[in-house]
Amino acid sequence: MDTPKPKGIVVFGGGTATNSLVDVFNDLRESRNCSLSYIIPISDNGGSSSELIRVLGGPGIGDIRSRLVRLIPNSDSNADLAATKALFNYRLSSDADAARAEWLDIVEGRHALWMKVSSEKRELVRSIFNMVNMEIVKRARPSSTFNFGRAAVGNLFLTGARIFTGSLESAIYLLSQICAIPPSTSVLPAINTNFTHHISAGLGDGTVITGQNAISHPSEPTALPDANGTTDPAVAAMATEDTDAHDLIEDANLPGSLPTLRKQYIEFSKSGEEDLTSRIERLWYINPYGHEIRPRANPKVTQAIEGANAVIYSIGSLYTSIVPSLVLRGVGSAIANSGVRHKILVLNSSNDRETGPSGSPFSATDFVKAIARAGGESQGDVERLGEVRRYVTHVLHMEGEGTPAVDKAELAALGVDCLRVYGRRVDGALRYDENGLKSTLEAVVGRVEMGRSRRNTKQ
Structure with missing residues (x-):
């Protein structure tokens, strides 16, 4: 009789922070001989993703590409895989004209990046590059041309593959095969979609910030309706004027959509960020006009959770890397009710803009409660903080200068070790x-x- 395969591991987290722990999670997967699933949000509208979204539409795929390329195995001892990794991680010049010329060299197979890529892989990848380049040329207008500055080559590939196949998951599958990622490890978009999805955050002082880039980086508040569905007349007039100006530009955005969701965010800095005026209290999805929506999670995400022994909330930005996946319909219920035994928060070594507003930095307890609230919102409960242990059972943390405060007695009272x-x-x-x-x-x-x-370990 065959021994049942151990239940899998699910990791929530996007961006470079979780990439630094990929080897740890892979070792854990190997020690348990089980599956490993990474859940990645698709709400990022900054960097080169912002230009792809503006011109071609579709989800933000930068974090998905980054994770897939990070998972390439044994690239140091395999010249073809090392060259593949370099190709898909490569960013074009910051100068738009130089970047465009460099991109054409890549499309035409003349760039030095191709030197150690096998011929069959090169021609397969080039066919996708040619197709996405044709789409970019077709959509070029006097009012709107694609800016290749700082474009991530892997993002262009994933977008082209999605357009070619008509499926985000098929595009991820294709890149996974090209990158030789083992079938035991999967990268799952939080939402399986061909459309752009944006998020908003509500602060404790009533401020609403729209768009992931604006949440993570300084931005002026967006003019959204207040509780009565109205806005200040002067602010509304300015917003209307800005929207009308953007409607003159032919791009992939719907007419009348919020200007802050249509802007280029190719260049931004993660250093010297301004503090938020107050703590983030809630995060939700919006349509292009700023109205709240409640998308359903990718069915494969809930299936992975239901078949998991452990859910790990990895390091990274709490409200833009983890919470966007947790608030989706189906996720909270799967974590709380499917029998997942271990629900582990790997606590950040420091607070960032999202969790460190001036004078009110998050503690470990605040992180845990934010995750529990997101799980409750996933199930339609936006008011009450449910039983925390249904979503977090353990907190792993470091001690040192600048680390979030950890009150073990306070967490123990919530059922968290x-x-x-x-x-x-x-x-x-x-x-x-x-x-x-x-x-x-x-x-x-x-x-x-x-x-x-x-x-x-130490207790």
Whole structure:
């Protein structure tokens, strides 16, 4: 009789922060001989994704591309895979004209990036590049041309593959095969869609910030209706004028959609960010006109959760990398009610713009409650904080200057266990020790071969 395969692991988190822990999660998957699923939000409207969305439409795929390329195995010992990784991670020049010339060299197969890519892979990838380039040329208008400045080549590929196949998941599958990602590891978009999805955040002082880029980086508040469905007349007049101006531009946006969702955000800095005026209290999805919507999660996301032994909320931006996936319909119920045994928050080593408003930085308890609230909102409960342990059972954290405060007694009262993990300083920033984090996760989840271990952990 065959031994049942252990239940899988699901990791929530997008962006470069979680990429730094990919090896840890892969080792955990191998020790348990199970599947590993990464859930990635598709609401990013900054960087090169903003220009793809503006001209071609579709979801924000930058974090998906980044995770897929990070998962390429053994690229150091395989010249073809190393060249593939370099190609899909490559960004064009910041100068728009130079970037366009460089892009044409890539499309035509003349760029140095192709030198060590196998011929059959090169021609397959080039066929997608040619197709997306044709789409960009077809949509060019005097009022709107595509800006190739700082464009991520992998993002252009994923967008082209999605347009060619008509399916985001098919595009991800194609890139997964090209990158030789093992079938035991999957990258799942939080929403399986061909359309753009945006988010808004509500602050405690009543301010509403629209668009992921504006939430993560300084931005003026957007003119949205108040509780009575009205806006200040002067603000509304300015918004209407701005919208009319954008409607003269031929791009992929619907007429009358919010200007802040139609702007280019190719260049932005993650340093020197202004503090939010108040804490983020709630995050939700909106349509192009700013009205709240409640999208359903990708069915494969809920299936992965229902078949998991552990859900891990990884490091990264709480409200733009994790919460956008948790508030989707179906996700909260799957986490709370499907029998997932371990629900683990790997706490950030510091607070960022989203969790560190001036004078009111988030504690570990605040992180946990935000996750629980998002799980409740997924099920339509936007008012009450439900039983926290249904969404978080463990917090893994480091101790050091600048780390979020951890009150073990407070968390224990909520039914959450705390485990301290050793960290190390890298370029002045505190980072999780990979071996220590792996051992701690194994202590919580358990490894199939060795049973539970407490090495490199402290209560």
